[in-house]
Amino acid sequence: MLDTSLIDWSRAQFALTACYHWLFVPLTLGLAVIMGTMETLYVIKKDDFWKRAARFWMKLFGINFAIGVATGIILEFEFGTNWSNYSWFVGDIFGAPLAIEGILAFFMEATFIAVMFFGWNKVSKSFHLTSTWLTGIGATLSAWWILVANAWMQHPVGMAFNPVTVRNEMTDFSAVAFSAAPAMKFLHTVSSGWLTGCVFVIGVSCWFLLKRREQPMAKASIKVAAIIGLFSALFIMFTGDQSGLQMAKNQPMKLASAEGLMDGGKNMPFSVVPGIKIPGMLSVLATHDINGYVPGINDLINGYTDPITGEKHLSADQKMVKGRLALNAFRDFKKYEKTDQAKKDSAQLVLNKNMKYFGYGYIKDKHELMPKSKIVLVYWAFRFMVGIGVFLSLVMVLMLWFGRKDKLENNRWLLYTALYSIPLVWIAGQCGWILTEVGRQPWAIQDLLPLSAAVSGVESSSVVITFFLFLLLFTALLVAELTILLKAIRKGPEPIVESK
Amino acid sequence: MITYEFLQQYWWLVISLLAGLLVFLMFVQGANSLIFAVGRTEEEKKLIVNSTGRKWEFTFTTLVTFGGAFFASFPLFYSTSFGGAYWVWMLILVSFVLQAVSYEFQSKPGNIFGSKVYRRFLVFNGIFGPFLIGVAVATFFEGSNFIVNKASMGLLDNNTISHWANASHGLDALLDPWNLIFGFAVMFLARMEGSLYMINNINDKEINSKLRLQLLRDTVPFLILFLAFLAHILVKDGYGVNAAGVVSMVPYKYALNLLHMPVVAVIFLVGVLLVLYGTIRSIISKKYIRGIWSVGIGTTLTVIALFLLAGYNNTAYYPSNTDLQSSLYLGNSCSSYFTLQVMSVVSLLVPFVLAYIIYAWRAIDKRSLTKDELKEDEQLY
Numbered sequence: 001m002l003d004t005s006l007i008d009w010s011r012a013q014f015a016l017t018a019c020y021h022w023l024f025v026p027l028t029l030g031l032a033v034i035m036g037t038m039e040t041l042y043v044i045k046k047d048d049f050w051k052r053a054a055r056f057w058m059k060l061f062g063i064n065f066a067i068g069v070a071t072g073i074i075l076e077f078e079f080g081t082n083w084s085n086y087s088w089f090v091g092d093i094f095g096a097p098l099a100i101e102g103i104l105a106f107f108m109e110a111t112f113i114a115v116m117f118f119g120w121n122k123v124s125k126s127f128h129l130t131s132t133w134l135t136g137i138g139a140t141l142s143a144w145w146i147l148v149a150n151a152w153m154q155h156p157v158g159m160a161f162n163p164v165t166v167r168n169e170m171t172d173f174s175a176v177a178f179s180a181a182p183a184m185k186f187l188h189t190v191s192s193g194w195l196t197g198c199v200f201v202i203g204v205s206c207w208f209l210l211k212r213r214e215q216p217m218a219k220a221s222i223k224v225a226a227i228i229g230l231f232s233a234l235f236i237m238f239t240g241d242q243s244g245l246q247m248a249k250n251q252p253m254k255l256a257s258a259e260g261l262m263d264g265g266k267n268m269p270f271s272v273v274p275g276i277k278i279p280g281m282l283s284v285l286a287t288h289d290i291n292g293y294v295p296g297i298n299d300l301i302n303g304y305t306d307p308i309t310g311e312k313h314l315s316a317d318q319k320m321v322k323g324r325l326a327l328n329a330f331r332d333f334k335k336y337e338k339t340d341q342a343k344k345d346s347a348q349l350v351l352n353k354n355m356k357y358f359g360y361g362y363i364k365d366k367h368e369l370m371p372k373s374k375i376v377l378v379y380w381a382f383r384f385m386v387g388i389g390v391f392l393s394l395v396m397v398l399m400l401w402f403g404r405k406d407k408l409e410n411n412r413w414l415l416y417t418a419l420y421s422i423p424l425v426w427i428a429g430q431c432g433w434i435l436t437e438v439g440r441q442p443w444a445i446q447d448l449l450p451l452s453a454a455v456s457g458v459e460s461s462s463v464v465i466t467f468f469l470f471l472l473l474f475t476a477l478l479v480a481e482l483t484i485l486l487k488a489i490r491k492g493p494e495p496i497v498e499s500k
Numbered sequence: 501m502i503t504y505e506f507l508q509q510y511w512w513l514v515i516s517l518l519a520g521l522l523v524f525l526m527f528v529q530g531a532n533s534l535i536f537a538v539g540r541t542e543e544e545k546k547l548i549v550n551s552t553g554r555k556w557e558f559t560f561t562t563l564v565t566f567g568g569a570f571f572a573s574f575p576l577f578y579s580t581s582f583g584g585a586y587w588v589w590m591l592i593l594v595s596f597v598l599q600a601v602s603y604e605f606q607s608k609p610g611n612i613f614g615s616k617v618y619r620r621f622l623v624f625n626g627i628f629g630p631f632l633i634g635v636a637v638a639t640f641f642e643g644s645n646f647i648v649n650k651a652s653m654g655l656l657d658n659n660t661i662s663h664w665a666n667a668s669h670g671l672d673a674l675l676d677p678w679n680l681i682f683g684f685a686v687m688f689l690a691r692m693e694g695s696l697y698m699i700n701n702i703n704d705k706e707i708n709s710k711l712r713l714q715l716l717r718d719t720v721p722f723l724i725l726f727l728a729f730l731a732h733i734l735v736k737d738g739y740g741v742n743a744a745g746v747v748s749m750v751p752y753k754y755a756l757n758l759l760h761m762p763v764v765a766v767i768f769l770v771g772v773l774l775v776l777y778g779t780i781r782s783i784i785s786k787k788y789i790r791g792i793w794s795v796g797i798g799t800t801l802t803v804i805a806l807f808l809l810a811g812y813n814n815t816a817y818y819p820s821n822t823d824l825q826s827s828l829y830l831g832n833s834c835s836s837y838f839t840l841q842v843m844s845v846v847s848l849l850v851p852f853v854l855a856y857i858i859y860a861w862r863a864i865d866k867r868s869l870t871k872d873e874l875k876e877d878e879q880l881y
Contacts, residue, residue, distance in 0.1 A: 098572065122864060
């Protein structure tokens with residue numbers, strides 16, 4: 001029997017690393033845009049005011065950057081250390097984006113960040129500005145490739161199973177890298193990073209205004225961040241809507257869980273919170289049609305016929321039967337691979353016919369497909385993410401409104417609101433990933449490979465030790481980063497000193 | 501028509517190149533391991549940290565790219581080695597994570613643990629990073645203890661395709677003396693590179709003379725260990741693969757590989773000579789500061805040659821001592837033809853990437869780092 005605690009601890013370790021990683025990366029993405037914009041203003045206006053502001057945010061960027069890189073390398077290697085079956089089963093497709101990320105994005109980031117930090121007095125203004133933007137573009141490109149990989153896990157396309165090599169092999173690179181799913185995932189995630197940076201900059205700037213320090217820089221930073229932040233918020237809404245459509249199409253169980261929807265139907269209401277519903281809204285979100293049909297968890301488990309298209313959808317039991325047929329056929333294929341061509345071909349026919357359900361072959365109990373305990377988590381994660389997003393959009397509008405009238409300092413309630421909004425944007429980001437990742441359990445790759453068949457063959461005791469090792473390490477480093485950040489913020493921007 | 505075999509060989513060459521560059525760039529680790537040995541005063545320690553602090557991301561990125569490229573081109577290695585030798589890779593990771601944050605945090609107010617702790621992290625990574633990576637590479641010649649059975653994927657339970665054959669999860673590599681010898685050789689090589697890099701990058705007479713002495717101290721054990729390992733692999737049996745994919749022990753396999761692949765032999769010889777030339781001239785001449793380049797290029801070439809010896813000419817590059825037929829060779833562990841082809845197109849961008857790295861590097865390193873610069877620069881570690 002497979003050690004179930006091994007799966008749980010491996011999941012916990014990966015979740016821990018991903019959650020910590022996503023504390024640092026969105027700030028990197030967001031601050032990159034802010035400091036790039038400010039340095040551009042410095043070069044265009046030739047005004048040291050903008051250079052000083054850009055350098056201040058750059059300093060905070062630097063404190064945050066390294067720990068994001070550090071947690072990122074662990075994530076990359078954990079695919080191998082903790083999910084070794086996964087690494088072989090889909091490595092032919094999944095490895096490529098990671099390698100491209102390294103070649104195209106990481107080197108760009110690593111090269112130009114050195115120029116950005118140490119090149120102020122060594123390279124020309126335009127080369128420095130280019131380096132600042134290339135650092136941000138490198139970080140953003142890196143997000144593109146890792147999100148391509150993640151989107152592929154949610155909706156595997158562009159590949160075919162090869163029973164000889166016992167893995168899925170890529171057949172269409174453009175489908176993997178450039179289809180709608182990765183594009184939307186990238187735009188949604190990166191724009192949420194921009195919003196994170198903007199909320200951080202606004203919150204810190206409001207603290208300066210509350211302390212009556214550095215008012216000109218704080219007001220200018222608020223203006224820049226609120227414009228970018230509002231743009232990001234609108235972008236997040238659009239891409240979120242598109243992601244919802246894709247979720248309804250490709251991962252209906254995730255959508256049903258996010259809604260806590262047990263029984264589906266047409267013209268379905270959206271649950272704002274338990275007890276408050278907006279009629280027809282869920283159908284609109286899922287299908288862009290108020291009368292659209294949305295299946296519930298029971299429908300997906302028991303099978304259903306879409307009343308609009310007439311399309312029949314198999315029950316979990318039926319999918320599991322087909323999955324077992326695929327697994328059995330694969331075993332027969334391997335058994336007769338070198339000894340009996342006819343039996344081998346016949347096994348391959350059955351395998352090809354049922355390959356779509358291959359992953360269901362590993363599922364022993366249909367309730368594994370959506371354990372009730374996870375529904376509560378996914379339901380609330382979705383609401384917190386959307387609720388906080390709407391709230392922060394409002395904060396951006398208010399900042400722009402009062403900032404335009406130069407009345408920010410007169411409205412201390414707004415300054416406090418913005419300051420205390422800083423943790424909210426991180427909560428929203430974490431909730432987004434909880435929705436994305438917990439919502440698709442038990443799949444490592446949707447319908448193709450459950451976690452139970454993806455895990456490495458190590459003892460759970462080893463993973464327990466590394467889990468606590470990383471927990472201790474990441475927490476200590478997070479605390480150190482926060483105290484360093486707070487000290488650097490309290491100190492404020494440095495005066496501009498030109499080197500000889 | 502580009503054949504599948506050609507793509508496999510091409511990607512092994514790319515992996516070898518990345519490995520070579522990684523060992524060259526481990527001058528960062530080598531220099532960091534000398535923070536307390538060479539840097540006696542606070543100012544000297546700061547010089548060392550700020551000198552390597554402008555380059556550490558190249559090493560780190562090369563390590564990440566090495567991992568990513570291995571995953572993309574030889575996923576069965578990624579799956580078998582990382583999933584099996586769990587503890588070796590985890591230790592390597594932890595040491596690099598500690599390094600990544602230590603630069604930025606060490607001199608910042610509020611860093612909780614104090615600069616000494618972060619510098620010790622750098623020393624820890626500087627010693628254990630190269631040593632463990634050296635041990636991992638030595639297993640390419642010495643073999644490891646794992647079993648691969650891809651057909652397990654068809655089982656309902658216990659479907660993990662690769663298992664480590666004992667509970668050590670890779671730590672058993674530390675019991676093989678030849679792995680240790682190569683691990684220590686790589687560690688001393690990194691220290692030599694670290695000294696040479698600082699001789700080139702730091703403009704300070706006192707540090708410079710200490711570094712040249714340190715270089716001599718690290719060169720002697722490196723040469724002894726490296727030559728011992730070299731002699732060992734040239735006389736030992738290697739892991740050959742026949743046309744049917746059957747792995748067997750072949751007497752003098754690596755010596756034969758060297759004879760059958762004269763180009764590799766030349767690369768190896770040129771690499772070793774460049775390392776020796778750069779090192780000896782740097783020890784003898786007090787004015788010579790460019791040793792890092794000949795040693796760096798020499799190291800890269802030597803590592804490339806070692807990787808080619810391990811993987812080319814029908815050799816199993818990741819052999820299993822537990823089950824010889826579980827050994828990994830290029831043909832049974834690589835990605836599909838299509839993926840290797842796509843990745844090969846992407847790899848054409850590598851020269852462009854190298855070009856902008858060189859350009860940016862030169863822009864930053866126009867002048868050597870001095871104690872005066874430490875006083876006037878606002879951006880310091």
